[in-house]
Amino acid sequence: MPAVAETLETVESLARSGYKFGFETTIDMDVAPKGLTEDTIRLISARKGEPAWLLDWRFAAFAAWRKMEEPRWARVHHTPIDYQDIHYYAAPKAKAGPASLDEVDPELLATYEKLGIPLKERAILAGVQGANVAVDAVFDSVSVATTFRATLAKSGVIFCPISEAVREHPDLVRQYLGTVVPVADNFFSALNSAVFTDGSFVYIPPGVRCPMELSTYFRINARNTGQFERTLIIADAGAQVSYLEGCTAPQRDENQLHAAVVELIALDDAKIKYSTVQNWYPGDAEGRGGIYNFVTKRGLCRGARSRISWTQVETGSAITWKYPSCVLEGDGSVGEFYSVAMTNHMQQADTGTKMIHIGRDTRSTIVSKGISAGKSDNTYRGLVRIGPRASGARNHTQCDSLLIGDRCGAHTVPYIESRNPSAKVEHEATTSKISEDQMFYCRARGLSQEDAVGLIVNGFCKEVLKELPMEFAVEAQKLLAVSLEGSVG
Amino acid sequence: MLEISGLAASVEGTPILRGIDLVVPSGEVHAIMGPNGSGKSTLSYVLAGREDYTVTAGSVRFDGADLLAMEPEMRAAAGVFLAFQAPVELPGVNNANFLRTALNAIRRARGEPELDAVQFLKLARAQSKALAMPEDMLKRNVNVGFSGGEKKRNEVLQMALLRPRLAILDETDSGLDIDALRIVADGVNALRRPEFSALVITHHQRLLERLVPDRVHVLAGGRILRSGGPELARELETRGYGAITAAAA
Ligand SMILES: Nc1ncnc2c1ncn2[C@@H]1O[C@H](COP(=O)(O)OP(=O)(O)OP(=O)(O)O)[C@@H](O)[C@H]1O
Ligand SMILES: [Mg+2]
Numbered sequence: 001m002p003a004v005a006e007t008l009e010t011v012e013s014l015a016r017s018g019y020k021f022g023f024e025t026t027i028d029m030d031v032a033p034k035g036l037t038e039d040t041i042r043l044i045s046a047r048k049g050e051p052a053w054l055l056d057w058r059f060a061a062f063a064a065w066r067k068m069e070e071p072r073w074a075r076v077h078h079t080p081i082d083y084q085d086i087h088y089y090a091a092p093k094a095k096a097g098p099a100s101l102d103e104v105d106p107e108l109l110a111t112y113e114k115l116g117i118p119l120k121e122r123a124i125l126a127g128v129q130g131a132n133v134a135v136d137a138v139f140d141s142v143s144v145a146t147t148f149r150a151t152l153a154k155s156g157v158i159f160c161p162i163s164e165a166v167r168e169h170p171d172l173v174r175q176y177l178g179t180v181v182p183v184a185d186n187f188f189s190a191l192n193s194a195v196f197t198d199g200s201f202v203y204i205p206p207g208v209r210c211p212m213e214l215s216t217y218f219r220i221n222a223r224n225t226g227q228f229e230r231t232l233i234i235a236d237a238g239a240q241v242s243y244l245e246g247c248t249a250p251q252r253d254e255n256q257l258h259a260a261v262v263e264l265i266a267l268d269d270a271k272i273k274y275s276t277v278q279n280w281y282p283g284d285a286e287g288r289g290g291i292y293n294f295v296t297k298r299g300l301c302r303g304a305r306s307r308i309s310w311t312q313v314e315t316g317s318a319i320t321w322k323y324p325s326c327v328l329e330g331d332g333s334v335g336e337f338y339s340v341a342m343t344n345h346m347q348q349a350d351t352g353t354k355m356i357h358i359g360r361d362t363r364s365t366i367v368s369k370g371i372s373a374g375k376s377d378n379t380y381r382g383l384v385r386i387g388p389r390a391s392g393a394r395n396h397t398q399c400d401s402l403l404i405g406d407r408c409g410a411h412t413v414p415y416i417e418s419r420n421p422s423a424k425v426e427h428e429a430t431t432s433k434i435s436e437d438q439m440f441y442c443r444a445r446g447l448s449q450e451d452a453v454g455l456i457v458n459g460f461c462k463e464v465l466k467e468l469p470m471e472f473a474v475e476a477q478k479l480l481a482v483s484l485e486g487s488v489g
Numbered sequence: 490m491l492e493i494s495g496l497a498a499s500v501e502g503t504p505i506l507r508g509i510d511l512v513v514p515s516g517e518v519h520a521i522m523g524p525n526g527s528g529k530s531t532l533s534y535v536l537a538g539r540e541d542y543t544v545t546a547g548s549v550r551f552d553g554a555d556l557l558a559m560e561p562e563m564r565a566a567a568g569v570f571l572a573f574q575a576p577v578e579l580p581g582v583n584n585a586n587f588l589r590t591a592l593n594a595i596r597r598a599r600g601e602p603e604l605d606a607v608q609f610l611k612l613a614r615a616q617s618k619a620l621a622m623p624e625d626m627l628k629r630n631v632n633v634g635f636s637g638g639e640k641k642r643n644e645v646l647q648m649a650l651l652r653p654r655l656a657i658l659d660e661t662d663s664g665l666d667i668d669a670l671r672i673v674a675d676g677v678n679a680l681r682r683p684e685f686s687a688l689v690i691t692h693h694q695r696l697l698e699r700l701v702p703d704r705v706h707v708l709a710g711g712r713i714l715r716s717g718g719p720e721l722a723r724e725l726e727t728r729g730y731g732a733i734t735a736a737a738a
Contacts, residue, residue, distance in 0.1 A: 455579070
């Protein structure tokens, strides 16, 4: 049998048991009844102890959402989603917001330990876990723990659950919430605005370089529950922050909805680096189950010379619909998008970015690496728009697809709109396959088929992986190997 | 010891090898010569385990084990190394990383401890130096943008690092400058030991002068038509294959 075909078979047989994070945590939950009405929204808002302005904001979003329809332009297919058949709130039963890590339910701590997420500050400080990362852990609809808050507070950095920020820092939240992704931006952002539950809030004061990496770890656990997280990151003038996001979910036969909104704001000379390793449960080999990942992520480079950089490694989810974008408003601001999207079996990904050049001398870079295996479908969709004021704007797009086997699909859909003649926009695209020759060459040197595919795929993604913070890059490499081969690394 | 008997193989239904008998005892270096298209590379691929080559008859034993029953990576672990006539490019894959992965896979299979990046680089640098190869070859992507000669040198470097027990060199000397030719010969000679054997496919007497094979075989039309000592290579150099193939026809 030709090596590639055999590899695919190995991949398939192993992948059935390949998802390492498919376990479920048994814990007492406070769950809202299924369905979405104004009462649901009232319940969420009440559970979070929100002020009236936010409840009104949610109602406005809900009203807008009811008039909207699901987008149909993406190259993805799924059976209709019954929005009344979902729980919109699920939280582990506990004292609302544990005051310290010692009070976090041991069952939850165990869950995060199993996921490899360090929630114990002392262990990290003692160098046991190595990484210097502060973590906000979001379990279904609530944040269950945020580490290193005291350390961060010393430099004036605010890092907390957004529900807490609404109470503790209402002016900041009110000033920025919904300014980058307006409530009615799209169907899923409107839904999120109406029912969002938790997520992280970050504020870096002027001139401060955040002393450690910040990260949020999202875990969907409850059955039939949607996760609607909301993240808001503000880097004030001259501030810098690197933020990481990871996600997993149990292995189940039914689909679950994840519709997040992430907003980033960079003022003058500020820098935000946002990295994602997305590993939601992808469904099984036949396409049963898996997360519908319908996410709106956008960064606003509001200040001059500000910089926002998105790096994503997308290996999970049954369907990914996601376009982390940059609005380059400040003169000389820079937007970057580095993406690896890998699909296997029946997974579908329609992902890419938008670079909206508004200010003068704005620059953007797009590097997209799509890997398709099995019967999956992988689309890059990207928009580069140069506005009339954006003199001297530059964009470079590099879009590469790698096919493994001949039952998968790869598509590239670039949109370029330039309204300024001095702008330069470059687009390059390639499609390649892992050849029998490459496989044989590697195997003749002693590499197993899994190692060979892993090596070639990692080589293909190198430009993107090197943008990730170190610990994440290693994790991402392993994840790519696992998602392709199923052999747990 | 490599024992090939009655080996026949076809590619996409076309028979290429038509009954090959060949024994390479441990410690010996044998050369295979023969006209273009006679099946030399096919033989090397079949020995290394390329799957689109179908073995239709015969057997191959390597140290008594049934080589044909093994996956390519198992053969590599057992000590078989093929220096490709046309080495393959692996874009984005760092040469040092590739070599270390290969070496560690083989070490693992042999039950030896793996080498970490630092240990490996020390070894690889020493090897490149011994073979007079530029060190930057380790930093580049596997064979990508390598010149023809550089690709062949890279094969020799891999061989030196993996230290096979059976090295099959498929025209590793073709396209090499005079210095590089010496590198190939030195590379093989450095591996010579009682438990090492080599099958050197070449069109040129020049390499064999430095390597001094124990036996020389002429492969034509998928069969070994003649075998002899090193003098056979000299004879072929002056007289060509005409007499041998005509006699067989
Ligand atoms: N995939 C293939 N399909 C059909 N014929 C093939 C295929 N691969 C090789 N052949 C044929 O098999 C024969 C032997 O090829 P092989 O590469 O083994 O020759 P060789 O002796 O190595 O020649 P050279 O000295 O030119 O390297 C040739 O006639 C070649 O065209
Ligand atoms: Mg050949």
